[in-house]
Amino acid sequence: MPSKLSWGIIGTGNIAGKFAAGLAVSKTGKLVAAGSRDIKKAGEFVQKYGGKAYGSYEELLSDPAVEAVYISTPHPFHAEWAIKAAEAKKHILCEKPIGINHAEAMSIVDAARVNKVFLMEAFMYRCHPQTKKLVELLKNKTIGEVRVIQTAFAFNAGFSPESRLFKNALAGGGILDVGCYCISMSRLIAGTANGKDFIEPLDVKSFGHLTETGVDGWAVGILKFPGDILAEVSTGVQVTQQNVVRIYGSEGSIELTSPWFCNGKILLSKGGKTEEVAYDGSGNLYGIEADTVAEFADKLKAASPAMSPEDTLGNMRACDMWRNGFDFFYDVEKDGAVIPTVDRRPLLARKTNKMKYGKVPGVENNISRIVLGTMLEGQVFHRPAAHVLFDEFFRHGGNCFDTAYVYGGGKADITLGQWIKNRNIRKDAVVIAKGAHTPACNPIDLKAQFLQSLDRMKTSYADIYMLHRDNSDIPAGEFIDVLNELKDKGLVKAFGGSNWCFERIEEANKYAASKGKTGFSVVSNNFSLARLVEPMWGGCISSSDADSK
Template sequence: MNSPSSPLRWGILSTGRIAGVFAQGVALSASGRVVAVGSRSLESAQKFAAAQGIARAHGSYEELLADPEVDAVYVATPHPQHAEWVIKAAEAGKHILCEKPMGLNHAEAMVMVQAARDHGVVLMEAFMYRCHPQTAKIAELVRSGALGTVGLVQATFSFKTDYNATSRLWANDAGGGGILDVGCYAVSMARLVAGAASQKPFLDPVAVTGAGVLHPESRADMYTAATLTFENNVIAQVSAGVGLNQDNVVRIYGSAGWLHVPSPWVMNREGGSSKLILHKAGAPAPEEVVIEGGPLYALEADAFAAAVRAGLRDVPQMSTDDTLGNLATLDQWRAAIGLTYEAEKPAAYTHTIARRTLRRRESAPMTYATIPGVALPVSRLVMGCDNQRTMPHAAAMWDDFFERGGNTFDTAWLYGGGLQERLLGQWMKNRGLRDDVVVIAKGGHTPHCTPEGITRQLHESLERLQTGRVDVYMMHRDNPEVPVGELVDVLNEHVSAGRIGIFGGSNWSIERTAAANRYAKRKGLQGFGVLSNNFSLARMVEAPWGGCISSSDEASRKWLKKTQLPLFAWSSQARGFFTDRAGRDKTSDAELVRCWYSEDNFARRERAVALAAKKGVSPIAIAAAYVLHQPFPTFALIGPRVIAETVNSLDCLGMKLSRQEVAWLNLEREKL
């Protein structure tokens, strides 16, 4: 856009049916015009351009993205291709309107959203119905209390087509079936209404259950229904299908009446009026609420252009946070009916979401330190591999971490019953980078912290990880009933066999660690090369799990300073205590309250918040920086659930804390 008043110049990426519909919508918009189209063949692009009156046709998507006259692109490919082209469009500096669903799953959308954030462009999922005044009126009626207290939402989008093995609608490898194609509409409406009932833009459900029928050949969902439960006691019944005709309406039931939406999804494309039917309790007849609206896709294009002109990060009608919540819900719906796409299975996930070779970015912010006995420099932030439950989620998180310079991954025999080790092993194999990363494995958790238990679990871990060695191995717990020398002896056997590089203990006391190293020195053996205990700005009030040990106390810090033994600090950010999930008045997270709530920790948190505001970073970055600014080698284990949390944590790397600031954060000084 050359100036705030000039039209937004659109490029259309792909030439399918929906691309033509959108092009016609832009032609009716007040804010934009289509200036170019790109296709995989020049012939297809030229044919589309001639039909739509578009000036320039490009014979590849890359040429379209390189066109300097294009401000924004409409990605109209089938949804398995969305991620690749949204990411490339963001990197090309283009604003992006992406056909729904944004991606096959939440993981893909998470990568796309972060790409848009990283490159400062607007990204919107193309739910055109969200930009129509009818949808705004629905939310307004709910917010105003016209229906009383909302209790139930029913939303359906379904149609019947005959099975066609070559159609994307029925192809499992193309994300076919009803949930992604049209169920995304029903879920987005339910979340919108639930949010309006709580005066919020949307709400995500706290529980999703469902049932569905999968096609016996393609395993795409033919028809399916789900129940969404929200924290405000709203319940939604949503249904979708590509193999069953249903009544495509929305009904919203409240204590003072109910609302019938006869045409919730595709209003008149050329404009005109639509209606809602409001049934008020005690009224003699229902009331028709008439809404005047413009051309459906023109309204979408205008809403998008308005956000771009205003310099917004998101389009308010369909924010990226809304999109992420929607896809997370669709993931849960699919899980409830046992639907996994072939492309999501671990062995098949050989590609990055961006569909390119994984490599460290030139602008990667990571910093490193060396540890004797570890061949590679070790990233100061270490990715905890303990909460990624699917390959798409794991790959999205780990690919992003690696691209940002992270090369160290921490897991354990215990995590997920072995799932986390299997996913990490498959990811390393799929990416071909075992020699480019540092793997930390743990075993010997109570009651198996014995020489025999350690050996058995180490062999199992290596098999799951699909590698012959791990760089760092730690006993996950200590067993004081076993003489420390027996544990040192068996670990040295595995060092000699090449199964592990260096070893140490996780949740080991300073006294037992020191005893292990005295024994090793006396016997001429390798001793503990690392320690992994809790260490954070917030002091652990109560251990989250049995047998946990913290080294945040003054005596432990003095010992670590004296010995210079590297510390891998778990819960380095106190498991969310420095985010907005915590606060004296926030008690919904029982573990957070039990383990971290104390007056001195709240005082530390207040200081972290104040220093974060001064330095222009998040409080969790301050908490991580505190860990990294100790007078002994430290590495912060982080457990981000989403990429945005990884990015926020990385802010600690470029930050310098003075000794006075570190002491002040730790309540050792009254003033800076």
């Protein structure tokens, strides 16, 4: 990078002013542009801090003089503009939280990766020498083995339903505003204690108070990390706390009196004595942050303890877990809500996609060779994750989605159905539904589960229906009879078996031919490049064996 990195600022609020002031005294940066949806505000901003004013963010991103952008809009707009900045080949420093949930963070990180631009979430304390000194103390085991971590970041803003701090539509509340700092610090400390840059919690227990606007007024979480390290995270926008960090080890303790703004002391208590640990605290907090971006821009991610994209993903997931622990969801994340595309563009398949397609008799649409599962195992907030993943799959040319009656106790059916409805793409999508899983693998349950899956998805038909398991105690013809009944009613276009052996498939199709009925046209047995030694789940049949090949 050149000696002076040219910055544009997206959003001209209070925090943008602090960053601009820090940038002015940084070693490596200069402000060349600022954008606001209000050209008057942009003009006032650049009059104070310098640069060119833009009345839209698009105009700023189109300016070739801008090499890096600082995104300081309200939380729900971070993802859209981070993605568009990446597409414009601008390096990105995005104000925390990078998105309102882990799903949005995934999209942003992927956009930066695809477009080969630097990305860092703006936890400015992570770039400061105070935090580097803390990591050094922990690596040297100055207090022995880390046992307990206490972090707090809170303030009392009263209550104003129209304030961004309390507005549901702006993802208000304590956790995303300042509680995310506590999560990031705890993951850093526990990670260092485990010999890593950061580490993810094994479990999160949480409680909180929701205001009348449905955002958290105050909240507390307990995180359990590897090594039995326990962390208490405490936050709020309606409570006054000591905003400190305390770390208790087997041989002593460390306290940061100003962990977030880095203008306090590091206190080391050990052997009955407390001493102040010296570190170089000179330099503007935001200027150091800007210099960190310039230092690592060519490497596309910063070195720890600054936030890397991987660190950000873990932090957002832990924040999701904190919120999920006391049923705190934003309105846009709730069942029935319309979740927009992350970049706010219409959902269309990219013309440059490399997807390959096949055909199944009875199904009108070409079917993408890659089929996307809908179980979303491991995701904290299923609906946001589904919308982000399904959108991206569709844009890459994917149109075939696999769901099942048993997935998530019906959650997969519901989530897929809501996404299809929100995006208005039922005619473009190929839906594979599955049912009659053991022990309910019989013709009666097959029909009942299939109809319930259609109801969950709010669709009048499935393109393909798979029997999830087989029951060799029942003649294959009995299954064929029920499947043909559903097909004749227009409820399914094609059908087949998942985890059916060749002999049973042949039995089913011979019966169908003898009765002038439709037989199996699809089979979905387990396929892997690795040889299946033991089934991952009971009843799984491999399609990677010699006979299948």
